[in-house]
Amino acid sequence: MNRIIASGLAAAVGCTLAAGAAAQETIEIDYFFWSPDRMELEQRLIDAYMAANPGVTINVQAQPPSDYWPRMSALAAAGDLPDVFYMSSGFIEEWQGNGLLANLQPYVDQLDLSDYYTGTFGPARFPDSDTGDMYAFPVNWVGPVLFYNQDAFDAAGLDYPSDDWTWDEFLAAAQALTVDENGDGRAEQYGFWAYGRYAQIEPWVYRNGGRLLNPAGTRLDPTPEAVEALRFVTDLTREHGVAPTPAEMEGIRQQDVFPMGLAAMWVDGSWNVANTRTVAGDDFNWGIALVPQGPSATPDTMRAYTWIDMLAMSPDTEHPEQVWDFIQFMTSGERDATDFAGGMVPSNRVTAESDAWLERDQQPGNKEVILQLGAMPGTTSFTQGWSEWRGYGPADSGGMNGELDEVFNGRKTLDEAMAAFVDFGNSVLTRYYP
Amino acid sequence: MRRAPITPYLFLAPMVVGLLVFRVIPIGVSFFASFTHWNVIAPPQWAGLANYREMLGSADFWRVLGNTSLFAAMYVPGVMIIGLALAVLVNRKLRGITFFRGLFFMPYITSLVAVALAWRWVFSTRFGLLNNALIEVFGITNPPAWLSDPIWALPSVAIVYIWQSAGFVMLLFLAGLQSIDRTLHDAARLDGATAWQSFRYVTLPLLSPVVFFVMIISLITSSQTFEVTYALTRGGPNGASTTLAYSVFQNAFVFYRMGYASALAYTLFALVGTLTLLNFTLRRRWVHYG
Numbered sequence: 001m002n003r004i005i006a007s008g009l010a011a012a013v014g015c016t017l018a019a020g021a022a023a024q025e026t027i028e029i030d031y032f033f034w035s036p037d038r039m040e041l042e043q044r045l046i047d048a049y050m051a052a053n054p055g056v057t058i059n060v061q062a063q064p065p066s067d068y069w070p071r072m073s074a075l076a077a078a079g080d081l082p083d084v085f086y087m088s089s090g091f092i093e094e095w096q097g098n099g100l101l102a103n104l105q106p107y108v109d110q111l112d113l114s115d116y117y118t119g120t121f122g123p124a125r126f127p128d129s130d131t132g133d134m135y136a137f138p139v140n141w142v143g144p145v146l147f148y149n150q151d152a153f154d155a156a157g158l159d160y161p162s163d164d165w166t167w168d169e170f171l172a173a174a175q176a177l178t179v180d181e182n183g184d185g186r187a188e189q190y191g192f193w194a195y196g197r198y199a200q201i202e203p204w205v206y207r208n209g210g211r212l213l214n215p216a217g218t219r220l221d222p223t224p225e226a227v228e229a230l231r232f233v234t235d236l237t238r239e240h241g242v243a244p245t246p247a248e249m250e251g252i253r254q255q256d257v258f259p260m261g262l263a264a265m266w267v268d269g270s271w272n273v274a275n276t277r278t279v280a281g282d283d284f285n286w287g288i289a290l291v292p293q294g295p296s297a298t299p300d301t302m303r304a305y306t307w308i309d310m311l312a313m314s315p316d317t318e319h320p321e322q323v324w325d326f327i328q329f330m331t332s333g334e335r336d337a338t339d340f341a342g343g344m345v346p347s348n349r350v351t352a353e354s355d356a357w358l359e360r361d362q363q364p365g366n367k368e369v370i371l372q373l374g375a376m377p378g379t380t381s382f383t384q385g386w387s388e389w390r391g392y393g394p395a396d397s398g399g400m401n402g403e404l405d406e407v408f409n410g411r412k413t414l415d416e417a418m419a420a421f422v423d424f425g426n427s428v429l430t431r432y433y434p
Numbered sequence: 435m436r437r438a439p440i441t442p443y444l445f446l447a448p449m450v451v452g453l454l455v456f457r458v459i460p461i462g463v464s465f466f467a468s469f470t471h472w473n474v475i476a477p478p479q480w481a482g483l484a485n486y487r488e489m490l491g492s493a494d495f496w497r498v499l500g501n502t503s504l505f506a507a508m509y510v511p512g513v514m515i516i517g518l519a520l521a522v523l524v525n526r527k528l529r530g531i532t533f534f535r536g537l538f539f540m541p542y543i544t545s546l547v548a549v550a551l552a553w554r555w556v557f558s559t560r561f562g563l564l565n566n567a568l569i570e571v572f573g574i575t576n577p578p579a580w581l582s583d584p585i586w587a588l589p590s591v592a593i594v595y596i597w598q599s600a601g602f603v604m605l606l607f608l609a610g611l612q613s614i615d616r617t618l619h620d621a622a623r624l625d626g627a628t629a630w631q632s633f634r635y636v637t638l639p640l641l642s643p644v645v646f647f648v649m650i651i652s653l654i655t656s657s658q659t660f661e662v663t664y665a666l667t668r669g670g671p672n673g674a675s676t677t678l679a680y681s682v683f684q685n686a687f688v689f690y691r692m693g694y695a696s697a698l699a700y701t702l703f704a705l706v707g708t709l710t711l712l713n714f715t716l717r718r719r720w721v722h723y724g
Contacts, residue, residue, distance in 0.1 A: 073474035076474070077474055077475055098475050245582075246582060247579035247582035247671075248559050248560055250557070250559045251557060251558020251559055251560070251581065252558065385689070387688050392688070394669075394683065395668070395684045395689070397675075397676070398669065398670075403672060
């Protein structure tokens with residue numbers, strides 16, 4: 001009996017010693033991201049990385065965004081952040097401000113940035129979005145484009161949108177594309193579709209050289225160019241009747257209005273390429289174009305609107321060199337273009353500007369339009385408290401989104417709505433920027 | 435001296451620990467949090483009564499409170515009347531009556547998210563079942579955009595909640611109805627009471643303890659609206675259907691204002707608690723315990 005116990009003990013001690021020896025050579029890196037549907041792809045990349053780096057183990061976890069941020073916040077509060085994790089433009093300022101992101105600039109300095117879409121890098125830099133240090137490294141970006149139904153354009157005898165389309169030409173096309181066959185006052189096909197959503201409104205503002213925030217980015221103070229853009233977009237519904245009210249489209253997912261053929265044009269983020277492919281299928285041919293440039297824009301003031309998804313490093317990681325190596329691997333030109341299907345653009349130009357990324361066998365046939373946005377100087381309106389004053393996600397019935405929908409639905413004038421959302425927005429912003 | 439047996443406590447322990455860890459302690463922490471500014475990623479900062487002050491001075495809060503009251507005013511009587519009517523309807527000895535009891539109860543055990551998605555289609559402005567019926571069958575030319583209309587959005591949400599929980603209320607009333615001695619109804623009929631008089635003067639007073647219980651739990655349920663609101667209107671249009679519980683969710687998990695959300699939650703708790711106490715006080719005026 002004693003002998004059995006003794007040999008068992010010896011085996012246990014032996015195992016512990018062996019594990020201890022192995023641990024000295026192993027680097028463990030915890031990695032969190034927010035798209036469980038991409039787990040297979042991420043796992044393939046991680047396996048490749050681990051095969052190339054013996055002794056490094058990457059422990060990966062994924063949660064959908066609705067669970068990701070509460071989980072990450074709790075881990076941050078507990079001082080237990082993963083070594084490397086995904087970061088979004090909407091949250092980075094608050095995280096950086098709370099010292100939860102490692103400064104990557106010393107590493108970035110050793111990198112040749114000419115391979116990257118640096119025009120989209122602004123939200124990753126602090127304190128200044130042009131010259132500051134980078135606190136996260138972009139993996140991919142998306143930007144808003146004008147989706148258009150080529151079959152509808154053909155039927156109306158119109159030329160497809162060009163890069164130098166003016167707002168007047170856009171409006172004329174939208175009028176020609178609005179078709180009410182039975183004359184009941186509700187078009188079977190509208191020329192355009194928009195509501196108060198950030199990805200559908202801000203593109204017009206920035207393409208007209210407008211800004212929603214003051215130069216310091218601490219208060220809502222829409223410029224005349226911004227107001228002009230807001231008026232143009234809301235008037236498409238109110239004055240010209242070329243777009244449905246949000247109330248009329250209630251009950252249909254907003255991203256399905258265009259692919260269902262209910263509207264012939266639509267502006268939203270390029271990530272909608274995927275859903276449009278799925279819902280529209282072979283029902284009609286469609287393409288994408290730049291959002292038309294506004295009459296008040298100058299080359300100096302016009303901006304592209306892009307969002308970046310980034311990889312960030314915990315300031316507490318024990319293996320910063322290895323984590324940076326992994327970040328470089330995830331953002332290198334070696335990545336396969338098929339990892340970034342649809343409207344998602346890899347931040348590395350080598351991967352983006354490849355034939356594989358253009359997906360010529362699928363709609364839209366002109367994905368290179370999206371790449372143009374990466375070459376332009378960009379801007380965003382992200383601040384702390386953005387989801388509250390802008391009205392985003394489960395709160396999109398409030399804030400600026402809620403007020404603009406009142407305009408689209410004809411219950412408020414633009415001036416009334418603007419007074420309300422500027423007032424509310426500044427009460428939110430005052431909490432963060434006293 | 436015999437030692438008290440430890441076994442029962444061991445069996446209770448998992449439940450008690452679970453209750454402590456997932457309920458009691460968070461409730462306590464959230465009370466503390468309501469006096470702090472807390473964005474979760476940084477340690478909470480003591481704020482005294484600032485959250486409560488901000489709340490009382492916020493026009494949005496009063497509007498949300500108004501919506502919550504309006505919702506309760508629609509939901510509580512609605513679910514009670516319909517639940518009672520269903521209970522009276524299925525309190526008979528008919529063939530296949532258990533099938534109908536099961537049918538009416540079904541919405542209560544169906545996933546709320548699935549329920550809300552189906553109703554979203556019913557209420558859809560252009561392609562919805564309801565509006566197409568109104569146009570095709572009743573010839574109404576311009577039916578409302580139910581979920582986008584500031585007047586109709588909250589009632590639409592209330593209708594779905596009533597539809598969803600009427601079956602549960604029916605079950606409670608049914609149990610109450612079946613415990614009433616049939617001889618009392620026979621006696622009433624002998625005395626010449628009509629069916630309505632028999633219901634009004636015999637059934638209802640005897641049912642009053644159940645009515646009281648149903649009222650209390652309906653009131654509490656009406657303060658916890660989340661899933662259907664989230665799936666149908668997200669509190670819109672422009673806040674017209676935002677109730678306190680939904681506002682708590684927005685502040686806690688969209689804006690990451692845990693302190694303010696906790697203050698809202700404790701205000702909701704205080705309101706529901708006060709109303710429940712008030713009901714218990716008023717109970718002796720109308721509740722008859724046989």
